Amino acid sequence: MNGDFVVPFARRGSIVGAEEIAALAALVDSDAPLSAGGLRERFESRFARHVGSRHALSVTSGTVALELAIELLELRPGDEVVATPQTFQATLQPLLDRDVTVRFCDVDPESLNLDADVLETLITPRTRAILLVHYGGWAADMDRIMAIARRHGVLVLEDSAHALGSTYHGSRPGALADISCFSFHATKNITTLGEGGMITTDRDDWAERLDRRRNNEVDGIYLPADEQEPFLLPWMKFSADVYRQACVGVRRAGTNATLAEAAAGVGLTQLDRLETLVARRRRIAGRLDEVLDRHPHVRRQRPPAGVGHAYHLYTFFAGGGSQARDELVRTLHRQGVEVQLRYFPQHLTPEWRWRGHGPGECPTAERLWFTEHMNLPCHPGLTDTQVDHLVHTLDRALAEVPDRTRTVRGGPAVRTLPA
Numbered sequence: 001m002n003g004d005f006v007v008p009f010a011r012r013g014s015i016v017g018a019e020e021i022a023a024l025a026a027l028v029d030s031d032a033p034l035s036a037g038g039l040r041e042r043f044e045s046r047f048a049r050h051v052g053s054r055h056a057l058s059v060t061s062g063t064v065a066l067e068l069a070i071e072l073l074e075l076r077p078g079d080e081v082v083a084t085p086q087t088f089q090a091t092l093q094p095l096l097d098r099d100v101t102v103r104f105c106d107v108d109p110e111s112l113n114l115d116a117d118v119l120e121t122l123i124t125p126r127t128r129a130i131l132l133v134h135y136g137g138w139a140a141d142m143d144r145i146m147a148i149a150r151r152h153g154v155l156v157l158e159d160s161a162h163a164l165g166s167t168y169h170g171s172r173p174g175a176l177a178d179i180s181c182f183s184f185h186a187t188k189n190i191t192t193l194g195e196g197g198m199i200t201t202d203r204d205d206w207a208e209r210l211d212r213r214r215n216n217e218v219d220g221i222y223l224p225a226d227e228q229e230p231f232l233l234p235w236m237k238f239s240a241d242v243y244r245q246a247c248v249g250v251r252r253a254g255t256n257a258t259l260a261e262a263a264a265g266v267g268l269t270q271l272d273r274l275e276t277l278v279a280r281r282r283r284i285a286g287r288l289d290e291v292l293d294r295h296p297h298v299r300r301q302r303p304p305a306g307v308g309h310a311y312h313l314y315t316f317f318a319g320g321g322s323q324a325r326d327e328l329v330r331t332l333h334r335q336g337v338e339v340q341l342r343y344f345p346q347h348l349t350p351e352w353r354w355r356g357h358g359p360g361e362c363p364t365a366e367r368l369w370f371t372e373h374m375n376l377p378c379h380p381g382l383t384d385t386q387v388d389h390l391v392h393t394l395d396r397a398l399a400e401v402p403d404r405t406r407t408v409r410g411g412p413a414v415r416t417l418p419a
């Protein structure tokens with residue numbers, strides 16, 4: 001459907017070409033294993049080096065990464081979790097099945113990242129974890145957030161699905177919190193051919209548990225047994241350690257979340273491309289910034305020094321209230337530029353409304369989404385001609401759509417939220 005646009009939002013967030021085909025051909029032509037082999041190990045160790053974490057464990061998607069990572073937090077009934085509302089639903093979905101209280105934390109009006117001032121007010125003695133996203137590839141205010149978390153003994157999970165290629169004062173998302181999750185979905189900054197994910201952490205115990213959990217191994221509790229070992233047939237040798245011990249309990253079931261070798265091989269070539277891919281995103285973002293700077297009634301993002309935005313999403317804020325914003329979206333669509341709004345504030349979705357959340361909980365996230373929020377196409381697959389069309393169309397549309405900030409009395413119109 002978005003193939004109809006001259007400048008589509010993003011069917012692919014990355015470039016896939018001859019190198020990926022060569023990596024796949026080499027794997028197919030070899031007799032190397034197609035699962036759990038050397039490519040996966042190389043992909044993981046290079047990824048860990050890139051982000052600066054001790055461990056990197058690949059899995060089948062970003063959603064699965066989040067499910068497994070949230071399991072490690074060992075949330076108990078009655079625990080509280082502070083979470084950002086401005087994210088894709090996968091960040092918070094694992095919490096729906098848990099008897100925990102979620103406190104949605106409002107966002108900073110420019111980065112759309114969790115607001116550290118608000119965070120401080122939401123921490124209680126029951127808070128166990130903070131779930132945040134580096135929205136669009138702009139790393140959250142991690143120095144302050146981690147200082148608050150450490151002061152209160154709270155674990156922090158960073159959803160880095162947008163943030164591969166971002167930097168934060170000399171470090172990278174993936175090494176800024178206790179545990180981090182990445183996505184290699186087709187639209188992300190790199191892809192493992194459509195689906196894939198990664199978990200990074202410095203904790204050895206968590207890495208060991210994840211490794212077992214993603215590979216069908218039940219998380220058993222064993223005790224050394226007495227001397228009488230069962231007779232072991234040769235093909236049982238691999239599990240000799242397990243046979244020698246008495247199993248006294250099972251904590252968790254296993255699953256299969258293993259990233260295939262083909263995906264890992266493509267992931268390795270994509271890591272080689274990462275710098276170029278992000279540089280292209282930044283160049284397109286720079287051109288969009290220039291346009292927005294010519295139109296004072298709109299606001300653009302201005303990351304502070306030391307924060308390297310990866311522009312997984314290019315976000316800006318239209319002035320003049322919801323009508324003007326919606327008119328701008330329609331004008332751009334008519335001119336072939338696809339606009340999307342990412343994301344509907346999570347606390348307003350049916351699943352969280354059902355759990356007692358609703359309008360008024362995060363006023364900034366709500367106001368921006370309903371009246372100003374815009375995401376423009378910004379991905380390396382765009383040709384120079386498409387980028388020119390995008391830039392000129394945006395410039396014209398912003399000049400055409402009147403600045404309503406001066407005509408709406410009492411400030412921007414705010415659309416009534418559903419009751």
Ligand SMILES: Cc1ncc(COP(=O)(O)O)c(C=O)c1O
Pocket residue numbers: 061062063064087088090091133159161162182183184185195196197
């Ligand atoms: C912020 C965020 N978290 C998690 C995910 C889930 O990743 P995946 O699609 O790989 O399951 C996505 C996107 O798809 C995302 O944008």
